[in-house]
Amino acid sequence: MDGLVSNAALIAGVAGGTQSSSDSSAVLLAGFAGLAAGAFSMAAGEYASVASQSEAAERAIAIERREIIANPEAERAELSEALQAKGLEPGLADEVSRQVHRDVDKAVAVHSMEEFGVDPDDLASPMLAAVSSFLSFSLGGVVPLLPYLFGAPNVLLALGLTLIALFACGAVVTRLTSRPWWFGGLRQAALGGAAFALTWGIGSLVGTGIG
Template structure:
């Protein structure tokens, strides 16, 4: 007697919908670019100054202000998004409880649109609607694109954003804190960090690591150059 084994699945998908990935990536990138650009602008406007205290102060202030601002913004944004999803899920639950047959027919029609036969779609919808909680979860995923049991956490998003921004923003100011008065070193460190971040992020995208890293470094470099030019022009004017 021979047995037929089910084909093996040899791949796994990373978490691309959790509440930490987007704010962490955005926070790190923003911290690197915004603080390096801020430092470049201040350095360009204070050329010839006796020391680099203005650059250090601007860099540390930019780190603190940006990290708290990012955390507050992410918390409010994700909380609002989750609350809106919870409201729509509650609406769906009421409809299923009040008018189950119509909701069951609606779900069956969705499955028909996806390629199931009307008979099989009706049977699947009927089985799903045997349990209200299960029906709510399936309708939420099909109609709203959300999982009621896996909504993004505002606290996780805020914490991820705060930590990532702080780490990213610390990179360009680090040489000055260590007493190395070198804008070039700060920019080089930031570009390397941007390239590394872009390369890491490319692992969950369709882009190659060198494209993702190079794109982030290029955009960051353009931001530094533009802000340095503005700082130089303003510093010369005043």
């Protein structure tokens, strides 16, 4: 949806700035440039974000490992208290804690999950996040360009196709929420339409000012 909205809004702004919506070469150039810039920006940002999160998690896990090795009894007691807080009886919690701490790696994994919700064996991959963001943004960003690639005379078909795609995406997202599908679809389409209208207006004003 980021790719859909941002690239369609960019196209709307360029089309508004040309005053005619018919300068397909300028719109196509802006659209492809926006698609490439947005996709690479999303990929770079996601890579840096996920890498930072993974590195922070690795640091926290390393600290937890040192604490378990340096103070095993205190860490066992801490785990026992956490298990009791979840409803285990004291004796059972102590026994579970004792068995977990037989293996340092298992103890680190359990403490990491209990204390900061991180599985040491399942840290997020920065490269996977970057590639996924690049592909998903590109998939959305190419939608408003399709009508121009097939000879559309103006921006209306591009925006119409984008609104349909936004409605479909918004409807699909409601499968994870309590809202009806039509509500999610209309909301996403309305937000996208507002972005298109605003950038069209800004493009028209700027185009008039520099024309």
